[in-house]
Amino acid sequence: MTAEPLEIYLEQQDVERGLRQDVRTGLTAEPKWLPPKWFYDSRGSELFEEITRLPEYYPTRAERAVLARHAPDIAALTGAKTLIELGSGSSEKTRLLLDAFTRRGGLGTFVPLDVSVSALLGSTARIAADYPGLRVRGIVGDFTRQLDRLPTGGRRLVVFLGGTIGNLLPAERAEFLAAMRAALEVGDWLLLGTDLVKDPSVVVPAYDDAAGVTAEFNRNVLRVINRELGADFDPEAFAHVARWDSEHEWIEMRLRATRPMTVRVLDLTVEFAAGEELRTEVSAKFRPAGIAAELDTAGFTATEFWTDPDGLFGVTLARA
Numbered sequence: 001m002t003a004e005p006l007e008i009y010l011e012q013q014d015v016e017r018g019l020r021q022d023v024r025t026g027l028t029a030e031p032k033w034l035p036p037k038w039f040y041d042s043r044g045s046e047l048f049e050e051i052t053r054l055p056e057y058y059p060t061r062a063e064r065a066v067l068a069r070h071a072p073d074i075a076a077l078t079g080a081k082t083l084i085e086l087g088s089g090s091s092e093k094t095r096l097l098l099d100a101f102t103r104r105g106g107l108g109t110f111v112p113l114d115v116s117v118s119a120l121l122g123s124t125a126r127i128a129a130d131y132p133g134l135r136v137r138g139i140v141g142d143f144t145r146q147l148d149r150l151p152t153g154g155r156r157l158v159v160f161l162g163g164t165i166g167n168l169l170p171a172e173r174a175e176f177l178a179a180m181r182a183a184l185e186v187g188d189w190l191l192l193g194t195d196l197v198k199d200p201s202v203v204v205p206a207y208d209d210a211a212g213v214t215a216e217f218n219r220n221v222l223r224v225i226n227r228e229l230g231a232d233f234d235p236e237a238f239a240h241v242a243r244w245d246s247e248h249e250w251i252e253m254r255l256r257a258t259r260p261m262t263v264r265v266l267d268l269t270v271e272f273a274a275g276e277e278l279r280t281e282v283s284a285k286f287r288p289a290g291i292a293a294e295l296d297t298a299g300f301t302a303t304e305f306w307t308d309p310d311g312l313f314g315v316t317l318a319r320a
């Protein structure tokens with residue numbers, strides 16, 4: 001089957017309004033910050049794919065190991081008719097699930113949802129070609145906002161992989177999980193990938209690789225703002241910083257101004273002192289008990305928890 005035309009839940013003007021709002025809020029705050037979703041234009045999505053292949057970036061390989069081993073269990077336990085993937089990107093690891101569901105039979109529809117049109121066009125075309133008989137409905141949307149518009153009917157499995165839930169701040173995370181639960185019905189399932197707390201000597205290099213790909217990915221947010229809002233950031237004048245926050249158990253990516261700068265964006269004049277840091281991403285790491293507790297608070301019941309052989313990454317199956 002060919003993929004169906006992408007369903008657009010996110011209009012270009014909403015995206016631009018959101019970016020303007022986030023830039024205004026974040027760049028006038030003290031300390032300055034930007035939400036990580038603005039990394040992912042087509043270049044940013046490509047850089048992220050490159051990150052997933054870096055020797056230091058263990059989460060993708062570790063999560064793939066879990067899925068390779070347990071995809072048949074996930075297919076059998078859920079018996080899903082519809083597989084919905086939030087923040088799907090290339091959907092590369094999701095193929096392990098699609099393979100297991102194909103062998104088992106019964107899965108009718110795959111619904112990848114992502115903010116990146118370019119990532120979705122590629123993934124939906126490839127998956128439709130490789131899984132004949134599967135209905136592929138790509139949705140352009142923001143997973144924190146369009147949960148109430150997910151396809152209904154049949155037994156649904158929502159998968160949220162890659163540890164992306166860790167990019168939400170704790171309050172946003174609670175709100176997101178509660179909204180997810182509200183969007184689902186009893187009998188539906190959630191499969192959640194979470195990076196696990198481990199020694200910073202392993203985590204930090206994953207966010208500060210020797211080849212500098214993560215640094216380019218980080219600076220890409222400034223390029224997006226320059227292009228979309230006509231700002232005049234000099235991305236090369238910002239240094240990439242990855243710092244482990246042991247209190248919150250998360251990694252923070254920041255961009256550090258290497259000299260004093262004045263940036264014009266929207267109607268703002270934004271001053272950076274030399275050495276001033278702009279926070280661009282939080283990537284929380286989780287403990288098994290914490291994951292189960294957060295799911296429970298949102299009204300889910302965690303029924304399975306799996307990790308890779310090295311215990312780096314966790315995948316939780318939860319029932320609505």
Ligand code: AVJ
Nearest residue numbers: 051162163164167207214283
């Ligand atoms: C897979 C999107 C969750 O936080 O690890 C990779 C993004 N940031 N390197 C993560 C990311 C820096 C990533 N997510």
